[in-house]
Amino acid sequence: MTRTDKDHINKRTENRHLLRRMKTGLTAVKDTPYKGLLLGAYLTGAVLVWLFRGHLFSLDNYGMFSPVLEAVINLLLPLYSVGGLLALLVLLGTPWGGREAREGLQRVGLTNHAGEAPVLLSKYADGDNPRLTVWEFDPCGIPLKEWEDKRARVETALDSIIAKMEWGEGRKIIRVYAVPAASDLPALLPWKDKYLSPDNFVLVLGESLLGPVTVNLAHIPHVLLGGSTGSGKSVLLKLLLMQALRKGAEVYIADFKGGVDFPKAWHGKCHMVFREDDLLYVLGQLTAVLEYRKGRLAETGCPNIDAYNEATGDGLPRLVFACDEVAELLDRTGMDKEQKERASQIESKLALIARQGRAFGIHLILATQRPDATIIPGQIRNNLDFRVCGRADSVLSQIILDSTAAADQIPKDARGRFLLHDGTVFQGYWFDGDGI
Numbered sequence: 254m255t256r257t258d259k260d261h262i263n264k265r266t267e268n269r270h271l272l273r274r275m276k277t278g279l280t281a282v283k284d285t286p287y288k289g290l291l292l293g294a295y296l297t298g299a300v301l302v303w304l305f306r307g308h309l310f311s312l313d314n315y316g317m318f319s320p321v322l323e324a325v326i327n328l329l330l331p332l333y334s335v336g337g338l339l340a341l342l343v344l345l346g347t348p349w350g351g352r353e354a355r356e357g358l359q360r361v362g363l364t365n366h367a368g369e370a371p372v373l374l375s376k377y378a379d380g381d382n383p384r385l386t387v388w389e390f391d392p393c394g395i396p397l398k399e400w401e402d403k404r405a406r407v408e409t410a411l412d413s414i415i416a417k418m419e420w421g422e423g424r425k426i427i428r429v430y431a432v433p434a435a436s437d438l439p440a441l442l443p444w445k446d447k448y449l450s451p452d453n454f455v456l457v458l459g460e461s462l463l464g465p466v467t468v469n470l471a472h473i474p475h476v477l478l479g480g481s482t483g484s485g486k487s488v489l490l491k492l493l494l495m496q497a498l499r500k501g502a503e504v505y506i507a508d509f510k511g512g513v514d515f516p517k518a519w520h521g522k523c524h525m526v527f528r529e530d531d532l533l534y535v536l537g538q539l540t541a542v543l544e545y546r547k548g549r550l551a552e553t554g555c556p557n558i559d560a561y562n563e564a565t566g567d568g569l570p571r572l573v574f575a576c577d578e579v580a581e582l583l584d585r586t587g588m589d590k591e592q593k594e595r596a597s598q599i600e601s602k603l604a605l606i607a608r609q610g611r612a613f614g615i616h617l618i619l620a621t622q623r624p625d626a627t628i629i630p631g632q633i634r635n636n637l638d639f640r641v642c643g644r645a646d647s648v649l650s651q652i653i654l655d656s657t658a659a660a661d662q663i664p665k666d667a668r669g670r671f672l673l674h675d676g677t678v679f680q681g682y683w684f685d686g687d688g689i
């Protein structure tokens with residue numbers, strides 16, 4: 254597309270938005286007080302010209318033509334005032350930085366099929382979180398999914414870090430919540446006990462620009478954590494398990510590194526599994542508990558473990574099974590026949606828990622750093638709905654989040670920085686793993 258084409262398209266779109274800007278003009282003034290002054294000065298000037306028109310245009314000097322001239326001026330001046338006022342309203346409706354934002358978005362390729370970039374309608378500080386600036390765009394037909402896919406590019410165009418993007422006004426506008434690029438999440442957020450959520454069964458992961466990031470296992474029962482080595486998965490896993498323990502859950506940890514990742518304090522409080530034979534036994538027990546609970550819930554007519562506990566007072570605990578490298582359990586490469594048989598039994602038990610665990614309070618938190626799509630089978634992966642990915646290459650990001658977003662958005666040197674399946678970037682709380 255040539256520059257003239259683009260100019261032409263931009264002009265057309267600007268005209269289309271003229272009316273809209275006029276409508277939004279007065280609301281856009283809220284973030285640009287200098288425009289209010291401009292409006293006041295214009296109106297005062299127009300009134301003064303009207304009042305002193307006789308002196309300004311020296312009508313008496315034109316003899317017999319004076320009445321005609323006066324009639325013409327009386328007609329033209331109001332027209333001029335109204336026209337000028339309309340022009341001013343249009344100007345007021347163009348938020349500060351609107352042109353730069355649009356050109357930036359065009360440069361990074363966020364355009365519709367006709368080559369039009371979104372139009373900034375207004376920009377203001379968020380009422381709930383003043384750190385955030387809200388940019389309201391007419392998306393020009395570009396769906397939110399495309400904004401999400403091009404999030405890193407939109408950030409470049411707006412010179413900001415985006416916290417959230419959403420539809421507004423019945424999908425007529427897109428709101429982008431962002432902070433200036435210079436401000437970012439802190440690199441270290443030490444865990445404090447006061448962050449523990451009082452709600453059942455809510456676990457806290459860290460902080461995003463929008464506030465704390467949490468997962469409620471009662472609603473989203475299983476978690477998949479991804480990230481390349483050193484991204485902070487183990488720290489996040491321990492953070493979640495520590496909270497699960499404090500909330501009364503029984504925790505089962507498969508750790509084939511001989512317990513190095515989990516200090517001694519954990520061994521007394523969790524069921525540690527160091528060998529694959531033991532793992533099959535433990536998973537067998539968990540699936541047996543699942544079947545038992547299924548029967549109890551059916552007998553009592555309760556839809557889930559919380560309702561059952563409330564109705565019976567039994568106080569069945571939630572059970573959490575965690576593994577720091579799930580690929581170690583499922584990768585058949587180099588296995589003999591017997592080992593393959595064991596791996597497929599492990600896989601089918603994990604799949605059963607993934608499919609049915611939610612109602613019965615049995616949860617999986619599985620982590621991986623292996624960028625190999627075939628290792629976590631679909632029937633397990635598709636049921637791990639809460640997906641978190643740290644620093645990763647595009648293949649691993651695709652496996653965890655179904656997009657390359659983590660590779661695009663998490664800096665290469667970031668530790669404890671994660672991206673959630675819904676696009677939220679957060680800094681995980683730093684938890685040293687000792688204080689459980």
Ligand SMILES: Nc1ncnc2c1ncn2[C@@H]1O[C@H](COP(=O)(O)OP(=O)(O)OP(=O)(O)O)[C@@H](O)[C@H]1O
Pocket residue numbers: 440441442480481482483484485486487488489622668669670680681682683684
């Ligand atoms: N939330 C965090 N905040 C700050 N730094 C962190 C955080 N989490 C981890 N780190 C840093 O990153 C290092 C690696 O963390 P961690 O062992 O959890 O990574 P990993 O992804 O599990 O790596 P591996 O797969 O090799 O075990 C930690 O020693 C710590 O220095």
